[in-house]
Amino acid sequence: STMLARYLLAAIAVATAAPALAHHSAAMFDAEREVTLKGTVVEWKWINPHATLRLDVKGDDGTVKTWSVATSNIADLSKRGWTRRTFSAGDAVTVVIRPARSGEPVGMIETVTLADGHKLP
Numbered sequence: 001s002t003m004l005a006r007y008l009l010a011a012i013a014v015a016t017a018a019p020a021l022a023h024h025s026a027a028m029f030d031a032e033r034e035v036t037l038k039g040t041v042v043e044w045k046w047i048n049p050h051a052t053l054r055l056d057v058k059g060d061d062g063t064v065k066t067w068s069v070a071t072s073n074i075a076d077l078s079k080r081g082w083t084r085r086t087f088s089a090g091d092a093v094t095v096v097i098r099p100a101r102s103g104e105p106v107g108m109i110e111t112v113t114l115a116d117g118h119k120l121p
Contacts, residue, residue: 029098031106037067041091046084048073049081053087053095067105069097080121091115 002111050070058064071077087093092115097107112120
């Protein structure tokens with residue numbers, strides 16, 4: 001019947017949406033905290049589902065820690081003017097991130113400011 005078909009379609013939609021939502025969950029990041037990192041680009045990965053920026057950050061004690069911070073997907077970034085050449089190894093950057101709840105040196109980028117003061121959209 002039509003009602004049964006609608007119910008099955010709704011059940012399939014719910015079942016397939018859950019894994020997609022889980023993948024895109026930001027639960028691993030602390031939405032209540034922002035951390036500012038000033039560092040040097042090690043690597044810029046222009047890949048889906050999230051482009052990733054790796055940067056070396058010198059701590060107050062002088063030790064260097066490599067952070068891996070994620071951005072949006074490349075389609076979204078392209079619309080905002082970002083490209084696979086936006087960053088090069090050695091570039092100085094300042095990023096504001098939502099850090100991982102685990103304390104690992106990973107996060108989700110909120111803003112990026114280049115050495116010349118230009119803030120990326």
